Amino acid sequence: MSTPSTTPALEIVGARLELGDGDARVHALDDVSLRVDPGEIVAVVGPSGSGKSSLLAVAGALAKPDSGIVRVHGTDVTALAKSAATRFRLTTIGFVFQSGNLIAALTATDQLRLAARLAGNRTADPAALLGSVGMAHRADHRPDQLSGGERQRVGIARALVNDPSLLLVDEPTAALDRASSHDVVRLLAARAHEAGVAVVMVTHDHDVLEHCDRVLEMTDGRLGERVLAA
Template sequence: MTTDTTPALEIVDATLELGDGDSRVRALDGVSLTVRPGELVAVVGPSGSGKSSLLAVAGALSQPDSGSVRVHGTDLSTLSKGAAARFRLATIGFVFQSGNLLPALSAADQVRLAGRLAGRRRVDPVPVLDAVGMAHRATHRPGHLSGGERQRVGIARALVNDPSLLLVDEPTAALDRRRSHEVVQVLADRARDADVAVVMVTHDHDVLGHCDRVLEMVDGTLTELAHAARGMDPAPPR
């Protein structure tokens, strides 16, 4: 484990309003969140509560109207759009609900492309695919992969540039119970083994036993529900 005490993610009193006129809503209302290297933090809450906005400001995709966001000590508000894009590629990994894989590319090529977009000339996809249990499927395209396998490839793609922060949006939404546990266990293992900070938005309460902390977002506010959940036995998949 790392001895670096710098938080991987530090959000302080962030507010964000979306929309115009009478439709304007406060998506984030004084949100504060600190995530350390090696932590897997789950954020639960109803649709429209602000979870996606939280990931957007954490990932330098949106700037809060007030408050601050730091990723490994870097104040995201100081970055230009170009610098923010480069910072995301080098420091932050994203895993999307649908996987967002390119249908014409094999699993290995999905990972290679992500590395090359970040400016890496040589990208070996095998180690990162192996880390998520997908090395044996490296030559397969998304159409020949199960939903759980596609999510694993999405995680591998997000990890190829060794991010210090991984932002995950509903990774189990289209998966059955067993595959949901498998995918979240991959995230928990990566957090622990590589000191990656993981923030996972989820509606799936069945997988929360894999997480270190669970927070709930309601109407733009964030409240911690549980601490040190990981280590408890999650419900066994059937």
């Protein structure tokens, strides 16, 4: 469960974001507020087009809301200049993508080394991180030599290499079988609870919600107050 803290890992207050032009303009986020504490894993579910990807983009300082505030571990990311936001993402926020998004030519170890180098992190230990996600025996393998579940594990390790306080996860089980899906989300929950990392996971996979602390539902750009039974 979440660790008590006076500073939330993620705090969104009254975020609004419109996308598109003219008649096609939509409220991607409509007065969205969310707090996620360190050590908490929160799932966000909802139909396609409901605003889940926009929520992750705003939370990860990839997009600025038209109004509202987004704070990550106390820092107002909506006030950061573009270069500062890029640096902040590298050092404070980890991203796990649907397909793993690994670089084809790099081994698992080198995926982590590159992420650490980009952040100027000289103390990273790729071997230990790969071991913590059960991938020590695949450290020298490239993505095309790994299964879908293994690629996701490497993606999680890479997202954690710079010791982020917030981990944003986009549909991590979309291409996985049932057993691998549970393994990946259990791993995310363990990292949240054991290392105090806050995790926000967008998912269509209701089968894995049992591993989450909270499950929230998004509809038409609004994040509902209703907490779903996991």
